[in-house]
Amino acid sequence: MSVVDRQEWDVIVVGAGGAGLRAAIEARERGARTAVICKSLFGKAHTVMAEGGIAASMGNANPHDNWQVHFRDTMRGGKFLNQWRMAELHAREAPDRVWELETWGALFDRTKDGRISQRNFGGHEYPRLAHVGDRTGLELIRTLQQKIVALQQEDEKETGDYESRLKVFQECTVTRILKDGDRVSGVFAYERESGRFFVLEAPAVVIATGGIGKSFKVTSNSWEYTGDGHALALLAGAPLLNMEFVQFHPTGMVWPPSVKGILVTESVRGDGGVLRNSEGKRFMFDYIPDVFKEKYAETEEEGDRWYEDPDNNRRPPELLPRDEVARAINAEVKAGRGSPHGGVFLDVSTRMPAEVIRRRLPSMYHQFKELADVDITAEAMEVGPTCHYVMGGVAVDSDTAAARGVPGLYAAGEVAGGMHGSNRLGGNSLSDLLVFGRRAGLHAAQYATGPAARPTVDDAQVDTAAAEALRPFSAEGPVPGEDIEERSRPPENPYTLHQELQQTMNDLVGIIRRESEMQQALKKLAELRVRARRAGVEGHRQFNPGWHLALDLRNMLLVSECVARAALERTESRGGHTREDYPAMERAWRRVNLLCALTDPTGGLAATDPVRGQITLTSETTEPIRPDLLALFEKEELVKYLAEEELYE
């Protein structure tokens, strides 16, 4: 029946950002024939936008640093909700992953004695971020890309074909993961250039598609961030974990409107930049929460001394974890002490000489000069929160990155949940990509080249996937079960639907959340879901952006519902989830994971009623933290996070 082109591989990696490329390198080096599929051109992934650095306790800038300190900082940043084994593996393995990049040609900034320089960042006790100016993500992507080319050159020498063992399918989009019973059997994808469908058959699929920020109006995320991997996993039967935790980066550009949301790196604060309100006050001193009271400076003088003498002074509160700073900015603006365009002031111009700013923050200098006519060496920037990262994601096994319940499915990077708990520290993303990208590639390769018989691809699933993908071209046609009035309506414009979705999530499930608004959001999402089934496209299948967006809408709507449902359920405030009606962090909630699964596992996406929707939520109690890891903290600190009974266990 189906006539789509088919190819056989061992491991398929969906996504070519840091996690996907690291997974592909590992899988290929372990002997698996590996295919990478990415929506954009090779080397353009969202990872290039990471600015600050890669967190790894190499101890180059401060010899007191080690994996235990990094683990502690990560758990504190995530308010102890982190999947602790992931946080442990991450802290232990990050230095090796950074050093390995040097052997592949990466050129980090150096210390005076020639080692990799490390910079300060929010929530990290010591200077820990390996960096290249403020373009670290670009260096990471380019290094991995060039390593892949190096491997392809080796393969070409041996086999005469660059792509015999490792191939990148660029500008291709996976719309369904295919299964043989419970197991993964491959993916269904389409090529943008031709609009043609194809199937890659493989026993193992690594999802490394990044985040979901394009469901929000103000975001630092690129067009790719439509929650594809989250949705693919859900549709394949794997649950998502703790989707209520969405990070709003405290400093995005706020003016001009067309650049609203573009990231202003945390390095600005790490290197000495300060936040001020319209009265000129460094307001962050008023927002140090109880759990961090002993760790942050109480006066500007102490905070300023810390840059030179960190052993005898405490860090300034501008370097609190991102959730704290974002909430503080939000509160200042709400109290009427904001900047002219609705943000606050971030100033480096009075803190360091112009030439130092231009050297340490070259892209920020460039970005403000080019896009906002602001010279950051002479005046303050205006900044405000922007949707930046999702902590929630595919529920995975900590050691193997295997998704729950679907043999052969793996997830790594932003699309995987657990590692960062309720809030991610800056710099922990790039290290996460490397540590768990490698682990996912390793275990996917082992599984795929193991003894089990290869799965077979079911033709019926391929036909269904093709029909689903082509639906937007015939959106005008009658839909069974719809009444006559419904049938006579014109098709919906996917761009309009997307804008309404972004406005809904921004206004109703944004940085500060309320029960009534989230209920309203769920209603609106249900309405959009019905209308999205009528999303129509003009033109033909070749490189058609309207078609692509119509397909992306399915993913954004699924993921948005997960965020809204989980956020409604969690009646406390923690990390990237702030409830106005439940402002306190509750120790009882710390042990609770919320899991989202597809209500109709047969994969049908009927427009079900708004109250039930497409997602079923369950909660589970997390595994107790291993005693030797708990022993890394003082008891006085643990009582702030852990329930009584956990402390005595």
Added chain:
Amino acid sequence: MSSYKARFKVWRGDVQGGDLEDFKIEVNDGEVVLDIIHRLQATQAPDLAVRWNCKAGKCGSCSAEINGRPRLMCMTRMSVFDRDETITVTPLRAFPVIRDLVTDVGFNYRKAREIPSFVPPADLGPGEYRMMQEDVERSQEFRKCIECFLCQDTCHVVRDHEENKQVFAGPRFLMRMAELDMHPLDAADDTGLDRKRAAQDAHGLGYCNITKCCTEVCPEGIHITDNALIPLKERAVDRKYDPLVWLGSKIRRRSS
């Protein structure tokens, strides 16, 4: 905040051919050309093909020619044009069109594969690399490249001479050779690979006659000609005509 209607001409078509299409479209304060293209998609031309990712000048996807000049659409502010000026947006000329503003940039990926990769020093393990900041800075400048391929598009060696594509890697990849050649720990020499000579003999360095067009269009402000191509040319020439190097290479070859 003031908005106005701008006149745009956007090339639409595919490999079979195409033409400029006229649009009148709203422009608001602070917007860039890519904002206008997006507004066209959302309101007038939903299937208008364009590549873009970050919209912040960091990924190098939205390359096009604006009024004939190769630029990133996301970094070209509408305020640089007069309000009554017609703005013409066309695809990169040096590469075959796929559809509308999207071109087949496969040439660049093929060339990337032909450049010999970094050779790690055999005697240093991970974590043992020691390099001074002033020594890595030269190569770091070239690693700022976002691979927008504007330099590849503008370079007249290939822009007007399709036949040169076979033998000429283009400024981006000659710069990549310079970057590796200047890497403080690259051990290519130990494997018998002379990057300078390879640039000259296999990748067409000699075709470059330093008109600096590449440098002019680079959105990252990399001094491609002055800092990468000219030094690479000088070193290639030094090696070729330096009698000591010539003698040394003969002796080394004999002893091995």
